[in-house]
Amino acid sequence: MDKAEIVQKFNEYFVSIGSRLAATIPASPVSFSDHLTSPNLYDFALYETSPNEIIEIVDKLKNKWSSGFDNIPVTILKASIIRIAEPISQLINYSFITGNFPDPLKIAKVSPIFKTGEKTCAANYRPISILPSFSKIFEKAVFNRFTVFLERNNILIKNQYGFRQNHSTYMAILEMYDKISAAIDDGEFAVGIFLDLSKAFDTLDHDILIAKLDYYGVRGVALDWFKSYLHCRKQYVLLNGQSSTMSSVVCGVPQGSILGPLLFILYINDIVNCSDILHFILFADDTNLFYSHKDLAELFLIVNWELSKLSEWFRANKLSLNAIKSNFILFGHKRMPQNCADVNLFLDGNRLERVTSTKFLGVFLDEKLKWTQHLNHVAIKLARGWV
Secondary structure, three states, X not given: OOHHHHHHHHHHHHHHHHHHHHHOXXXXXXXXXXXXXXXXXXXXXXXXXXXXXXXXXXXXXXXXXOOOOOOOOHHHHHHHHHHHHHHHHHHHHHHHHHOOOOHHHHEXXXXXXXXXXXXXXXXXXXXXXXXXXXXXXXXXXXXXXXXXXXXXXXXXXXXXXXXXXXXXXXXXXXXXXXXXXXXXXXXXXXXXEEEOEOOHHHHOOHHHHHHHHHHHOOOOHHHHHHHHHHOOEEEEEEEOOEEOOOEEEOOOOOOOOOHHHHHHHHHOHHHHHHOOOOEEEEEOOEEEEEEEEOXXXXXXXXXXHHHHHHHHHHHHOOOOEOOOOOEEEEXXXXXXXXXXXXXXXXXXXXXXXXXXXXXXXXXXXXOOOOOHHHHHHHHHHHHHHHO
């Protein structure tokens, strides 16, 4: 019942999620670098910003009255940006020159939001992280430069549809649909594997991320800036007016940040190198695989072998797969077996569940590609809205 103890326990739980899960990942006999091929020869540069760019960045931020550690909401920032754009641009340029990200901007205020289940269990709460408003300006300035660099050098794989301009969930769904339809038209068995990652954003290893940034062309002062951005981050929990003490965050990308999602998709960018056979369709941490073959037994023999290599990639990169929540669908062939002992897929020694439908990027996908379940789901939601 003690408020101070409650927020302290919440903070201890939230800050340790990533490190505790990472500690359970078995050691890999191979290095993450074994899946990297040829490093990018071009270097990323943090060229200076200007007051005009700062004004443009702030104007595009979403209007919010919530505030982080600095107690300055975005709405106040927008109202005053014309007068403070010049000094902010100077501070950011100094940050770019020195390779340092200000420590006060690394502090996250976390609010626990109840999901479902027992209210006294911390695992049933979702941590909503709010970063200082000024950190969004620093991050967006780097984000603008980094995305241009990644696109110009064709660094991000085409299979990644998450957090990228001109990419969306519907494009990923269409690609999966086209692959399955083409396989069925060719008289092949097609399997779609839908993987579940456990707290992927929270377990991401900083040392591996820094090494991959260097591999992709972030070097020198720019790499120093990202090191500074990731290291020495802190968070505290605020609930019912009571604050916990601050705790250090030692792994993962910052929740609620602008750069976090981009750093994550770069971190898993080389996942396609672990298999020359499986076709990957990714949307951030939603990892989906596809393969087809005319012979059913051969299909499952090949896919199981490739899944063992995929599992090795996850262990080498210290990311946790949740085999229990992962599943697969055998799509639409006329000779589809209903109960066959040979149609088993295994991941980390766990047998994946075969399902007739699953939720794929918000859409219910079924083995016959008839969309019946999804249409019924949408109809129910609309009916509830009308009531």
